Each structure stands twice: as structure tokens, then as C-alpha cells.
Amino acid sequence: xxxxxxxxxxxxxxxxxxxxxxxxxxxxxxxxxxxxxxxxxxxxxxxxxxxxxxxxxxxxxxxxxxxxxxxxxxxxxxxxxxxxxxxxxxxxxxxxxxxxxxxxxxxxxxxxxxxxxxxxxxxxxxxxxxxxxxxxxxxxxxxxxxxxxxxxxxxxxxxxxxxxxxxxxxxxxxxxxxxxxxxxxxxxxxxxxxxxxxxxxxxxxxxxxxxxxxxxxxxxxxxxxxxxxxxxxxxxxxxxxxxxxxxxxxxxxxxxxxxxxxxxxxxxxxxxxxxxxxxxxxxxxxxxxxxxxxxxxxxxxxxxxxxxxxxxxxxxxxxxxxxxxxxxxxxxxxxxxxxxxxxxxxxxxxxxxxxxxxxxxxxxxxxxxxxxxxxxxxxxxxxxxxxxxxxxxxxxxxxxxxxxxxxxxxxxxxxxxxxxxxxxxxxxxxxxxxxxxxxxxxxxxxxxxx
Amino acid sequence: xxxxxxxxxxxxxxxxxxxxxxxxxxxxxxxxxxxxxxxxxxxxxxxxxxxxxxxxxxxxxxxxxxxxxxxxxxxxxxxxxxxxxxxxxxxxxxxxxxxxxxxxxxxxxxxxxxxxxxxxxxxxxxxxxxxxxxxxxxxxxxxxxxxxxxxxxxxxxxxxxxxxxxxxxxxxxxxxxxxxxxxxxxxxxxxxxxxxxxxxxxxxxxxxxxxxxxxxxxxxxxxxxxxxxxxxxxxxxxxxxxxxxxxxxxxxxxxxxxxxxxxxxxxxxxxxxxxxxxxxxxxxxxxxxxxxxxxxxxxxxxxxxxxxxxxxxxxxxxxxxxxxxxxxxxxxxxxxxxxxxxxxxxxxxxxxxxxxxxxxxxxxxxxxxxxxxxxxxxxxxxxxxxxxxxxxxxxxxxxxxxxxxxxxxxxxxxxxxxxxxxxxxxxxxxxxxxxxxxxxxxxxxxxxxx
Numbered sequence: 001x002x003x004x005x006x007x008x009x010x011x012x013x014x015x016x017x018x019x020x021x022x023x024x025x026x027x028x029x030x031x032x033x034x035x036x037x038x039x040x041x042x043x044x045x046x047x048x049x050x051x052x053x054x055x056x057x058x059x060x061x062x063x064x065x066x067x068x069x070x071x072x073x074x075x076x077x078x079x080x081x082x083x084x085x086x087x088x089x090x091x092x093x094x095x096x097x098x099x100x101x102x103x104x105x106x107x108x109x110x111x112x113x114x115x116x117x118x119x120x121x122x123x124x125x126x127x128x129x130x131x132x133x134x135x136x137x138x139x140x141x142x143x144x145x146x147x148x149x150x151x152x153x154x155x156x157x158x159x160x161x162x163x164x165x166x167x168x169x170x171x172x173x174x175x176x177x178x179x180x181x182x183x184x185x186x187x188x189x190x191x192x193x194x195x196x197x198x199x200x201x202x203x204x205x206x207x208x209x210x211x212x213x214x215x216x217x218x219x220x221x222x223x224x225x226x227x228x229x230x231x232x233x234x235x236x237x238x239x240x241x242x243x244x245x246x247x248x249x250x251x252x253x254x255x256x257x258x259x260x261x262x263x264x265x266x267x268x269x270x271x272x273x274x275x276x277x278x279x280x281x282x283x284x285x286x287x288x289x290x291x292x293x294x295x296x297x298x299x300x301x302x303x304x305x306x307x308x309x310x311x312x313x314x315x316x317x318x319x320x321x322x323x324x325x326x327x328x329x330x331x332x333x334x335x336x337x338x339x340x341x342x343x344x345x346x347x348x349x350x351x352x353x354x355x356x357x358x359x360x361x362x363x364x365x366x367x368x369x370x371x372x373x374x375x376x377x378x379x380x381x382x383x384x385x386x387x388x389x390x391x392x393x394x395x396x397x398x399x400x401x402x403x404x405x406x407x408x409x410x411x412x413x414x415x416x417x418x419x420x421x422x423x424x425x426x427x428x429x430x431x432x433x434x435x436x437x438x439x440x441x442x443x444x445x446x447x448x449x450x
Numbered sequence: 451x452x453x454x455x456x457x458x459x460x461x462x463x464x465x466x467x468x469x470x471x472x473x474x475x476x477x478x479x480x481x482x483x484x485x486x487x488x489x490x491x492x493x494x495x496x497x498x499x500x501x502x503x504x505x506x507x508x509x510x511x512x513x514x515x516x517x518x519x520x521x522x523x524x525x526x527x528x529x530x531x532x533x534x535x536x537x538x539x540x541x542x543x544x545x546x547x548x549x550x551x552x553x554x555x556x557x558x559x560x561x562x563x564x565x566x567x568x569x570x571x572x573x574x575x576x577x578x579x580x581x582x583x584x585x586x587x588x589x590x591x592x593x594x595x596x597x598x599x600x601x602x603x604x605x606x607x608x609x610x611x612x613x614x615x616x617x618x619x620x621x622x623x624x625x626x627x628x629x630x631x632x633x634x635x636x637x638x639x640x641x642x643x644x645x646x647x648x649x650x651x652x653x654x655x656x657x658x659x660x661x662x663x664x665x666x667x668x669x670x671x672x673x674x675x676x677x678x679x680x681x682x683x684x685x686x687x688x689x690x691x692x693x694x695x696x697x698x699x700x701x702x703x704x705x706x707x708x709x710x711x712x713x714x715x716x717x718x719x720x721x722x723x724x725x726x727x728x729x730x731x732x733x734x735x736x737x738x739x740x741x742x743x744x745x746x747x748x749x750x751x752x753x754x755x756x757x758x759x760x761x762x763x764x765x766x767x768x769x770x771x772x773x774x775x776x777x778x779x780x781x782x783x784x785x786x787x788x789x790x791x792x793x794x795x796x797x798x799x800x801x802x803x804x805x806x807x808x809x810x811x812x813x814x815x816x817x818x819x820x821x822x823x824x825x826x827x828x829x830x831x832x833x834x835x836x837x838x839x840x841x842x843x844x845x846x847x848x849x850x851x852x853x854x855x856x857x858x859x860x861x862x863x864x865x866x867x868x869x870x871x872x873x874x875x876x877x878x879x880x881x882x883x884x885x886x887x888x889x890x891x892x893x894x895x896x897x898x899x900x
Contacts, residue, residue: 025647029668154633161630162612162671179629180611183604197475216696218479219689221612221671238688239669245692246666249699250783253706257779258772266784267794271804278776279809285772286813287820289765296761303753303760310753310760311746314767314882315739321771322708322735326728329707333700334716344717354721359729363736370737432764 005034009042020049028054032061044073056085064097071102080109087159089134089240092121129211130204132244133225133234138164142174142192146185160222160237166195171231173224175199201226204233208244213338215241252336255418256329258285288429292317292436299440306382309443312390313436319363320397320435324427327352327405332423335413342414345407352402360398364391385447392446393439401431455484459492470499478504482511494523506535514547521552530559537609539584539690542571579661580654582694583675583684588614592624592642596635610672610687616645621681623674625649651676654683658694663788665691702786705868706779708735738879742767742886749890756832759893762840763886769813770847770885774877777802777855782873785863792864795857802852810848814841835897842896843889851881 005026008019023031023046031054035043047070050058059067059082071079083091083106095103095118107115117135124130136158140149153161164182166174175195185194201224202211214223215238223241225234251261258281262269269277296303296313303310331348334340340348371387408423455476458469473481473496481504485493497520500508509517509532521529533541533556545553545568557565567585574580586608590599603611614632616624625645635644651674652661664673665688673691675684701711708731712719719727746753746763753760781798784790790798821837858873 027647027650027668150633153630160612161633162610180603183600183611197477200477215689215692218477219692221688238692239665239671242665242669242688242692242695245695246699246787249696249703250787253699253703253779253783256703257776259776259780265787265789266780267790267797267801271801271808274801274805275808275812278773278805279812282769282772282776282809282813283816286765286769286817289768290820292764293761296764297758300757300761303757307750307753308747311743311750314742314746314763315736317764317767318739318878318882319732319736322732323728326707326709326732329703330709330716333703337696337700337715339715340717347717351717351721351724355724355728358721358725359732362725362729363732366733367736370740428768432768 002030002034006037009038009046014045016049019046020051023049024051024054028057029061031058035062035066038066040069043069052081056082060086060090060094064094067094068098068102071098071106076105076109079106083110084114087134087136088117088121088234089132089159091118092131095122124204127208128204129202129206129208129225129236130234132208132211132240133204133236134159134240135234137222137224137232137235139167139171139232140164140177140191142166142168142190142195144191145188146182146191146194147187149182149191160235162221164191165199165224165232165235166191167232173199173201173226173230173232176224199224201230201232202236203228209248209336211236212241212245212248215245216337248336252332256332256423258282285428289432291429291433295433295436295440302440302443306386306443306447308383308386309389309439312386313439315367316390316393316397316435316439317432319394320401320431321428323356323359323398324401324405324431327355327402328409328423328427331406332409335409340410342410345410348406348410349403352406353399356398356402357395360395363398364394367391367394382447386443389439389443389446392442393435396438397431397435400434401427404431452480452484456487459488459496464495466499469496470501473499474501474504478507479511481508485512485516488516490519493519502531506532510536510540510544514544517544518548518552521548521556526555526559529556533560534564537584537586538567538571538684539582539609541568542581545572574654577658578654579652579656579658579675579686580684582658582661582690583654583686584609584690585684587672587674587682587685589617589621589682590614590627590641592616592618592640592645594641595638596632596641596644597637599632599641610685612671614641615649615674615682615685616641617682623649623651623676623680623682626674649674651680651682652686653678659698659786661686662691662695662698665695666787698786702782706782706873708732735878739882741879741883745883745886745890752890752893756836756893756897758833758836759839759889762836763889765817766840766843766847766885766889767882769844770851770881771878773806773809773848774851774855774881777805777852778859778873778877781856782859785859790860792860795860798856798860799853802856803849806848806852807845810845813848814844817841817844832897836893839889839893839896842892843885846888847881847885850884851877854881 004022005019008015008022031050034046038046043066047055059070062070074082086094095106098106107118110118121131138153138156138158138161140152144152149164162179164177164179166177168174174192176199177191177194181194182191200214200218202214204225204227211223214220220238222235222237224232225236227233254261258278260277260280262273262277264273331340368387368391371390375383404427405423408426412418412423454472455469458465458472481500484496488496493516497505509520512520524532536544545556548556557568560568571580588603588606588608588611590602594602599614612629614627614629616627618624624642625647626649627641627644631644632641650664650668652664654675654677661673664670670688672685672687674682675686677683704711708728710727710730712723712727714723781790818837818841821840825833854877855873858876862868862873
């Protein structure tokens with residue numbers, strides 16, 4: 001369908017009726033996509049062709065840079081029309097990305113009521129429930145009849161009609177009624193009487209992760225948002241939540257790999273932005289490696305005497321690193337999904353300790369076997385001592401790595417530092433340092449004379 | 451509210467009416483949660499107390515082990531009642547987790563039609579669209595009137611009524627109509643005439659990730675599922691999709707950390723299962739470290755002559771590891787979110803190369819500075835040569851790490867091996883081996899005489 005559009009656009013002169021008809025038959029998200037590949041002139045030309053009924057809707061699905069081009073080309077009246085046609089959350093999303101002059105022009109072309117709402121929504125902290133909610137919801141006073149409810153639904157432009165929220169006269173949230181139960185009810189029943197169960201809601205200042213947790217748990221299509229006095233002020237719809245769930249996961253992925261999260265898609269981020277997001281942790285982690293350098297340097301004599309010790313360092317460091325990142329990944333993800341909480345810290349640690357012991361023993365066994373099979377021709381008694389040293393170290397390394405891998409993220413979350421950011425560099429540094437110390441001291445104790 | 455319930459349950463004798471009333475007023479998901487903490491006897495006792503109208507719904511939200519206890523305690527008729535009351539996807543979810551004898555008992559107590567549907571759904575491949583869809587959808591023949599549509603809605607028990615699917619007499623999917631437009635339409639309009647835009651659907655054998663992509667892109671509340679002949683056979687609702695999106699992300703997290711994905715929550719997985727999921731990659735990665743051991747062993751003479759080279763190995767390996775995992779993480783995640791595709795491989799590689807060059811230069815610079823500031827007292831001319839060697843190696847390491855970090859996941863996905871599984875061990879091994887080779891050869895070339 002996108003191809004048809006591009007063929008139609010490239011014709012000269014453009015077949016306006018045919019093009020408009022095709023655009024109208026397309027899903028608005030796909031229509032929005034088309035603008036990505038259009039130049040400035042075409043962008044404005046094609047946007048003007050859109051029927052009024054879908055223009056605002058399409059606008060919400062266009063990339064920000066093209067939105068700006070369009071707004072700058074439209075008349076004040078047209079701008080007002082578009083912004084009035086957007087759902088509040090989309091309007092706020094768009095305004096947040098625009099430069100100051102565009103924002104001013106936009107705000108001065110909407111009704112005062114709408115401007116007030118937008119300004120209020122813009123004030124909520126980033127990633128708070130208030131900042132992602134929309135104000136177009138279906139609320140019904142408890143004394144409305146079912147008949148009145150349907151009349152309301154026909155009149156109001158709301159983002160989701162599948163759930164109606166029942167409020168008192170003073171806007172205090174009382175409950176929720178599904179459209180299905182309205183359809184099944186008698187015309188003159190009071191909607192307040194249809195409320196069956198306790199209603200679950202989020203507060204404007206809650207973190208969006210709390211809302212995500214509620215969606216995950218309760219299978220909502222929309223979640224009501226209340227202020228501190230429990231008055232209904234907005235809703236979050238599940239389609240927005242899918243995006244937020246993905247965004248949160250992406251942020252965790254990035255933080256765990258030591259990347260400062262960015263909201264821009266991969267290919268839209270330039271070389272400098274990419275580098276800036278990564279260089280920080282690369283530096284920190286590289287400088288942290290200085291510790292290992294110092295330790296190895298301190299045992300230079302031992303290495304000169306038994307060079308094979310040096311060749312085993314990467315194996316120990318890699319194994320610890322892998323075990324630690326396995327544990328950290330599982331724990332961070334489980335916390336993100338609300339499967340474990342700080343109160344489980346001892347349970348988690350005990351589980352990880354046993355896993356570490358088991359895995360460590362297996363690793364040590366396999367490695368010992370390998371070293372025995374591939375023993376150099378000129379083995380001396382030291383070789384056995386080296387195998388013993390490495391084996392014990394491997395078990396200890398696993399224990400340390402898994403302990404750090406579970407405790408650091410959990411403590412990080414408790415003291416409100418992102419567990420991913422807190423855990424990754426600390427695990428690497430502490431684990432490497434401790435591992436090498438243990439390795440060399442053990443070597444000294446077991447092998448002797450070094 | 452959970453606390454109220456536990457207080458009520460612990461009373462002796464149990465206040466049945468009060469308990470039942472409280473249970474009915476609770477969200478069914480919360481009711482399902484209660485069973486997690488109940489013993490066998492209480493589980494059965496409390497489940498029997500539930501009003502018939504919510505029993506099946508609650509059942510769908512109980513953990514599998516308690517579901518089994520309940521089913522085993524109920525009469526055949528009661529079992530039939532519960533299973534008939536479940537939505538098809540929940541019924542299939544439940545049956546998939548039960549042992550054979552429970553499955554047989556369940557299937558022999560449902561209507562033949564239902565049994566057929568369940569058997570059909572069970573046959574779809576795991577993680578396919580067919581395996582997660584449900585068959586309770588609202589479909590309307592194109593020649594129905596709006597009035598008939600509403601009558602249908604009142605009669606049928608469907609999972610989502612917010613979108614009605616319009617089909618031909620032979621069940622071929624024609625389009626979708628929102629409940630909102632039905633409410634706004636005249637009673638005698640044909641529903642077929644309300645279809646405005648091209649309908650987007652998934653096929654039963656598509657991977658669930660395709661469905662997730664469509665939900666992400668189009669903000670659907672439900673997605674129609676068709677067979678090869680484009681006949682409507684089911685829908686996927688967005689609430690199920692939120693779970694699947696989270697599951698897919700969790701799987702990617704786990705695979706990237708070298709853990710075999712498990713569907714069980716963290717604390718419900720035993721020590722052996724945890725160890726089994728992790729030991730595989732730990733072994734592979736440990737044995738892969740043998741290569742680095744061999745290389746270091748091969749340059750023993752150089753290390754004996756200039757021991758400082760050995761102390762720098764961890765720094766090089768860690769920096770490369772971090773850069774590689776940053777790139778791999780970004781690329782794997784961007785592919786999962788459909789932001790980049792195989793056709794972009796050169797673009798991605800070129801971007802990563804430039805990022806690597808920039809980051810590598812910065813790392814090399816900072817490290818050189820550090821080595822100059824903290825130079826040992828007895829530096830000889832070799833020290834400068836070592837700094838030069840490390841600096842050049844750091845840039846080369848970054849280039850190799852980023853190249854592997856982007857190419858391997860993309861190629862892995864292309865040849866249908868999970869990019870996370872394919873990339874992680876290969877990146878570590880290849881990067882470590884190549885880095886050390888370059889480091890030592892460069893040292894030999896620059897320093898000379900080793």
C-alpha cells in the first residue's frame with residue numbers, strides 16, 4: 001500500500017482524488033509512516049491533502065522533525081485545528097519535542113481551557129504517571145442512568161470507551177463499569193449500581209513503572225489516574241503502556257550494558273551521541289582495571305617463577321564475569337517484573353550461593369580435567385599445585401560473583417540508585433580484584449616458595 | 451484487602467457470608483493471588499465459596515499447582531463448569547501445564563465442540579500466534595445491521611467487544627469496526643458499510659513476535675488472526691500482549707547473559723534448574739578462554755622480558771568486552787523492536803566503526819595519560835613503547851569489538867539463530883583471541899627484541 005502511495009505521489013500532475021481515497025483507506029499509522037520518506041515540500045503538500053477527519057490523528061503518528069515542518073507551514077487557524085484534534089497525551093508528547101518558538105505558536109492557537117490542561121500536564125515530572133496520562137476519558141456521575149451514559153458516549157470524544165469511570169459529584173473516583181455491562185444493563189438503571197468491585201487506580205505522581213506493574217497484573221485496558229484527594233484526573237490506555245513497557249525494558253538493557261539510555265531509535269542517533277552514551281562507563285571500567293593491574297604487578301615475582309599462573313588469569317576473570325552477569329541479569333529483571341523485592345534478599349542470596357557452589361564445582365572439575373589431559377610434556381610437581389589453586393579459586397570466584405550479582409542490584413534498588421547502573425561496574429571491579437588476590441595468595445599458600 | 455481476607459479465613463467458624471461478600475468485591479486477579487498462600491485444604495474450601503459467576507474467572511488467575519489441587523478435588527460436573535467458563539486461551543494455558551491424567555479428565559468433561567477447539571489450539575507450535583490467540587471474538591457478517599450487531603454483543607461471551615470484526619459469509623475477514631462507530635451509527639445501517647480502512651491481521655503460524663510488532667506499531671486493543679485462506683479464526687487481546695512483550699524481553703535479557711530462558715519466576719526455580727540454565731554457557735565460555743591461555747603461553751618469553759605487558763592484559767580484555775557488549779546490546783534490542791533490519795547491516799557497521807574509533811581514541815588517550823602520570827620510578831625507553839603499543843591496541847580492540855558486536859547478532863538473526871545466543875560467546879572468544887594476538891605482535895614490532 002505504501003508503494004501505491006509513492007507511485008501516486010510521483011505522478012505528474014498528482015491525481016488528487018485517487019491519492020486522497022487511498023490515504024483514507026489506509027491505517028492512520030501507515031499514513032504517518034509515509035511522511036518519514038518525503039522531502040519538505042512533499043510533506044506539506046501531502047499533509048494538506050488529508051481529509052480533516054483524519055489529519056490530527058495522522059499528525060500524532062508522524063516523526064517529530066516532520067511535525068515541526070508541517071506546523072511551520074500551516075496557518076494559525078490550521079495549527080489550532082490540528083492541536084485541538086489531538087488527544088492530550090499526544091499533544092503533550094509533541095509539544096515536549098518542539099523548540100520554544102513552535103511551542104509558543106501552538107499554545108497561542110488553542111483554546112484557553114486546552115492550554116491550561118497542556119500546561120498542567122507538562123508540569124508533571126518525567127516518567128511520572130501524570131506525564132503519560134490523557135484527560136479524555138469517559139467519566140459518568142453515579143446517578144446517571146444507562147441511557148444517559150450512552151448519550152454521553154456518543155457526544156464525547158474520549159480515548160477509550162471500553163471502560164467508564166463512575167465518579168461522585170465532587171469527582172471522587174468510585175468505580176469502573178465496563179461497556180459490556182452497560183450494554184447488558186437496563187436503560188434506567190443507575191450506573192452507580194453497576195459498580196461491582198473495588199477500583200484500582202494510580203496517582204499522578206507515581207512512577208510510570210507502578211502503572212506498568214498494575215497493567216501487567218490486572219489486564220486493564222485503561223487505568224484511572226487520581227490526584228491526592230482521589231479525584232479522577234486522567235487515564236492511561238494500554239496501547240501507550242505497551243510502548244512504555246518496551247521503553248523501560250530497553251533502558252534496563254542499555255544500563256546493564258553500561259550505556260546511558262537514549263530515547264532516540266538506534267539509527268537516528270548520531271556518532272557523537274552514540275559515543276557520548278557509551279564512553280562514560282568504558283572509561284570507568286577501564287580505569288577500574290587499574291586495580292587488577294596493580295595486583296598482577298604486585299605478584300610479578302610469582303609470575304616470573306611460575307608463568308603458567310599468568311596464562312590462567314583470563315580464564316578466572318571471564319568465568320567470574322559471566323557468572324556475575326548471569327546473576328545480575330536475572331535479579332535485575334526479576335525486580336523489574338515485581339517477582340522479587342528487597343525483603344527476599346536473604347532468600348535470593350542463599351539460592352545464588354548454592355547455584356554458585358554447584359556451578360563453581362562443575363567448572364573447577366571440567367577445567368582440572370582439561371588441564372590434566374592437555375598437561376605440558378615437562379610437568380613438575382608444581383603443576384598439580386597449580387591445578388588445585390585454580391580449582392579452588394574457580395569455586396570462590398563463582399561464590400563472589402553470584403553474591404555481588406544478587407546483592408548489589410538489590411541494595412542499589414533499595415537506596416534508589418538504578419540497579420543496573422549501580423551493579424555492573426561494581427561487580428566487575430570488586431570481583432576482578434578479589435579474584436586475583438585470592439588466586440595469588442592461594443598460589444603462594446599451596447605452591448609455596450613463591 | 452488481602453489482609454481482611456486472611457483475618458476472615460482464620461476465624462473459627464468461618465463467617466461464610468461475610469467472606470463471600472468481600473471476595474466478590476475484590477478484583478478477581480487479587481482473589482486469585484490469595485490462593486498462593488493457602489494450604490491444600492483451605493484452597494479447596496475457599497474456592498468452593500466463590501460465587502459461580504466469578505469462579506472460572508478467578509481460576510484463570512490462580513498459580514498452576516493450586517489449579518491442579520482444585521481440579522483434583524472437584525466433581526466432574528464442577529470441572530466441566532469451570533473449564534466451560536474459561537476463555538479458550540486461558541483454558542489452553544492451563545491444560546498445557548497439567549499432567550496427562552488431569553488433562554484427560556478435563557477434556558472428557560467439556561462439550562465435544564470445546565474439546566475440538568482446545569485440541570486444535572494445542573496443536574499450534576509454541577510461541578506461534580495460533581498458540582496464544584483466543585476464539586471468543588466478536589465477528590459480524592457484513593450484512594448485519596447495527597441493531598443486530600448490538601443484539602449479538604449482548605448474547606455472546608467474548609474476550610473483547612471493543613472491536614468487532616466484519617466477515618463474509620465464508621468467514622473471510624473484511625474489516626474491523628470499533629464499538630464507538632457502532633454507537634454513532636444508525637440502527638439500520640449495514641455493519642459492512644462502516645468498514646473504513648484496510649484491516650491488519652496476523653496468521654496463525656506467524657511467530658508471536660510478529661504480533662507484538664503489530665501491537666507496538668498500530669496501538670490495537672485486539673488483533674484478528676486468520677488462517678491461510680484469510681478466514682478469521684481468533685483474536686489476540688492487548689492484555690495478553692503486554693505479558694508476551696515482557697516475556698520476550700526477559701528471554702532476550704537471559705540469552706544475552708548466557709542463560710537458557712525459563713518461563714518460571716525467579717524464586718520458583720530450584721537450585722538445580724537455575725544451575726542447569728547457566729552452566730552451559732559458563733562451560734563454553736570458560737573453555738573458550740583456553741585460546742587466550744594458549745596465546746599468552748606462546749608469548750611467555752615476551753612477558754618474562756617485559757612483565758608490565760602481562761599486567762595490561764585485563765585492561766585490554768575488559769575494555770573490549772565492555773565495548774562489544776554495548777554494541778551487541780543496542781543492536782539486539784533495536785532488532786527486537788524492529789528499528790533495524792538485515793538490510794541496514796552496512797549502515798550499522800559504518801556507524802559502529804566510527805563510534806569505535808572515537809571511543810577507542812578517547813580510551814587510548816586517557817590510558818596513556820594515566821600511564822604517564824603513574825609511571826614507575828625506574829622507567830626505561832621500553833615504557834614509552836609499551837604505552838604506544840597499548841594505545842594502538844585499544845583503538846584496534848574497540849574496532850574489533852564493535853564490529854563483532856554488530857555483525858554477529860545481525861548475521862545470527864539472518865540465519866535464524868537467536869542473535870543473543872549466537873553473539874555473546876563468539877564476541878568474547880574472537881575478540882579476546884584477536885586482541886591478544888594484536889597486542890603481542892604490536893609489542894614485538896614496536897618494542898623490538900622480544
